Amino acid sequence: MSLLPILWAMKSAPVADAEERAILIAMAESAWSDGTDAFQSKKTIAEIAVIDPKTVQRRLKTLKERGLIAEGNQAAAAYIPEYYRPTVYDLLIPYAWFPDIEQVNAERKGRSKPPLTRANRPDLAPAPPRKHRADKGKKRPKKETAPDLGGDSQGSGDYKSPGQTGQEGGTASPGGGDYKSQTGGLQDPQPSPSNPPQDPPRPSVPQQRHDGNEDGGTDGIAAPQKISSNEGVELLLAIGAAKPEFLLTGTTLRDQGLMVTGMLAEGWTAEHLWQVIAGRGLPSPIRTTVGAVVSSRLRAALSGPVPRAGSVQPTRQEPETPTPAAWSEEMVVLGDRPGECDGRDGLCGRPTLGGARLCPACSADGVFA
Structure with missing residues (x-):
């Protein structure tokens, strides 16, 4: 107050x-x-x-x-x-x-209180003397010096060895020189009974790649973890080598590789699958992962019939847009080339008719690109 x-x-x-x-x-x-x-x-x-x-x-x-x-x-x-x-x-x-x-x-x-006077507020006694430490003024005992652990200039051994002249072991410290000179400083410790040499480090084992070669890699692409190699994995890695934005790794590569392997077994060709996966670029902006885009395009392709072999002749460097047999008959009637549906943020992938942006299914569902 x-x-x-x-x-x-x-x-x-x-x-x-x-x-x-x-x-x-x-x-x-x-x-x-x-x-x-x-x-x-x-x-x-x-x-x-x-x-x-x-x-x-x-x-x-x-x-x-x-x-x-x-x-x-x-x-x-x-x-x-x-x-x-x-x-x-x-x-x-x-x-x-x-x-x-x-x-x-x-x-x-x-505050209805009587005034202060010298009688009711006298002077106070001085503060009591401060207590001092019991050992004040006494000398502190000297600490025992640590034993010399470095040995002498004759290499007398470490702190466990007898330390006699002529025995090997310990760290040899030649006289003279500073840290910049070549003769000064400590030398490498020599092996002794109490300082045995350590085993040299073992060479690291190179990471195994998908193709099983010693130098690893598939078309120059290294897998971040060990994945069982199959036809689907090899095709996906080849696509990733040609178009790095479609590169898959880890469990995504394993799962989508199994799906591609199954499609190849059903009659799909590598050229058709190449076009389904990487025939057009990723959605921009992409709102999901690359693995989700690839999975959606493969599932959309599975909803239709297996295209006839030889209907697509793309090149691996720049694959052209193929025309599967199931689509070409419709396009012949309409006189136009097929495209891929942009519905569901570009993840639909079904064929469109007459240059439309949406496939008949997305148009019927009212899905907007």
């Missing part, structure tokens, strides 16, 4: 140590200008002073014994429930310390 009790606690209170000063400052923060009616809980004082609440309790007892504080008017905290109500203390600031005692007494008169 007032700055005067805080200044007294910070600069003039005869405290024994820093803990007592911190407690008084915490109590003064809620006191009146004359130091009365300070009623903070022990827990609050401990948090402000950064000490333990039990320490606060012991220090309050010591401060009472030395006359720095005393229990005050407990009615000042009557509005607090009794279970939580703290003890009210007065900070016994001496009468002679106040720089303007008339103003302090005028404030006390407004």
Whole structure:
């Protein structure tokens, strides 16, 4: 409530140590200008002073014994429930310390309290002498020096060896030279009974690739993990080598490779599957993974009949758009080339008729590209 009790606690209170000063400052923060009616809980004082609440309790007892504080008017905290109500203390600031005692007494008169006098606020005794360490002034015992673990210049061995001249082992330290010279510094440790040579590191095993070759790789593409090789995996890796944006790896490569292998077994040709997967670019912007795009195009192709062999003659470098037999009959009637449906964010892949953007199924479902 007032700055005067805080200044007294910070600069003039005869405290024994820093803990007592911190407690008084915490109590003064809620006191009146004359130091009365300070009623903070022990827990609050401990948090402000950064000490333990039990320490606060012991220090309050010591401060009472030395006359720095005393229990005050407990009615000042009557509005607090009794279970939580703290003890009210007065900070016994001496009468002679106040720089303007008339103003302090005028404030006390407004609170219906008698004025402060030298009799009811006498001077306080000086702070007790600080306790010193029991070993103050005594010399500290010398620490034992560690044994020489490096051996001598004759290679006398390590710290477990007898250390006789002429025995091998340890770290040889030639005399002279610094860290820039060629003759100075430590030499490689020599093998000894207590320092046996370690086994050389084993050479790392090269990662196995899909084709089983020693140098690994399929068309120059290395698999990030071991995948069982089959016709579908080899075809997908070949597509990824020609068009890196369609490269599949890991479990996606394994799963889609099994699907492609099954389609090849049903009569699909590599050229047809190449066109189904990479006949056109990825959707822009792509809202899913490349594996999902490839899977969707393969499932869409499976919904139709198997195209006749020889109906497509694409090249691996730049495959042309094939015309499967099931589509060509419709296109002959309409006199146009087929395209792929752009429905479902470009994941449909079914053939369109007459240059339309959507296939008949997506148009009937009301799907927009």
